[in-house]
Amino acid sequence: MGHLSEAEIAAYRRDGYVIPTFRLDEARVDALRGVLDKLIADNPGVRPEKLVSAHIEGRNDEGVTGSRAFLELARDPEIVDMVAQLIGDDVILWGCHVFCKPGGDGYETPWHQDGHYWPIRPLATCTVWIALDRSDRENGCLKVIPGSHRDHALMDHLHEDRDDLVLSQRMAAGTFDEADAVALELEPGQMSLHDVYMIHGADANGSDRRRAGVALRYMPATSVFERNLNPADGKSGIPVSFATRPLWLVKGVDRTGQNDFEVGHKRKAGAP
Numbered sequence: 001m002g003h004l005s006e007a008e009i010a011a012y013r014r015d016g017y018v019i020p021t022f023r024l025d026e027a028r029v030d031a032l033r034g035v036l037d038k039l040i041a042d043n044p045g046v047r048p049e050k051l052v053s054a055h056i057e058g059r060n061d062e063g064v065t066g067s068r069a070f071l072e073l074a075r076d077p078e079i080v081d082m083v084a085q086l087i088g089d090d091v092i093l094w095g096c097h098v099f100c101k102p103g104g105d106g107y108e109t110p111w112h113q114d115g116h117y118w119p120i121r122p123l124a125t126c127t128v129w130i131a132l133d134r135s136d137r138e139n140g141c142l143k144v145i146p147g148s149h150r151d152h153a154l155m156d157h158l159h160e161d162r163d164d165l166v167l168s169q170r171m172a173a174g175t176f177d178e179a180d181a182v183a184l185e186l187e188p189g190q191m192s193l194h195d196v197y198m199i200h201g202a203d204a205n206g207s208d209r210r211r212a213g214v215a216l217r218y219m220p221a222t223s224v225f226e227r228n229l230n231p232a233d234g235k236s237g238i239p240v241s242f243a244t245r246p247l248w249l250v251k252g253v254d255r256t257g258q259n260d261f262e263v264g265h266k267r268k269a270g271a272p
Helices: 006-015 026-042 068-074 077-087
Strands: 091-101 109-113 126-131 142-144 157-159 169-171 191-195 199-202 211-220 248-251
Touching (some): 068 211, 077 191, 077 211
Antiparallel strands (some): 109 199, 126 191
């Protein structure tokens, strides 16, 4: 059942992340792997670490041909209910990013804070990172700095002009101690939930095994998705189109009354 225990909620508040006991079953993971294989085949010109907005069916404005299966995953009531326990009962789905790092040449994800890249004000998001393959130290699992979210502050990031990075912004030297890092090793179907301010990254995948996962992004409906903002000066390393990014209200109501749930949604033929 998708319900966080009091201990799991406390761990998230304290550490900025939690690995819940809830996980996807083997059959569902196998089905999602099949969806992932088709996603990669449908996007031959896109690095598999950069499959952004993979939940938007058909060709999206960010250059990726996505699959509705990832939208269905993101709207799963058990996952949404866990998120609501952490960010409140009014929840907006605003993003989905598939990170598939091939064995042998999977790109590094530099140390960063997600909030540096995102146009949400007040800044708030819970990311659910679901492993589709085993994710461990050898193949470049997610690493986090526990407690780095507590000050609700964004640290300096520096631009790196390299072709072998998932993101082109890296935390400035001296902003944290890498010795404090914890590796989040996950079995297929397991997931981690993490805060928008938490410092995290992942090594390149130099193993002979693929490391694939899907990150689902949720914001509280007490915040606004500010489409006119251009975080990181547009230098994220991944093509994004926040101006046309569709939003889904997956639980509760839009408390701000300012989020637009029509932008980016394709109308069916014959619809007014």
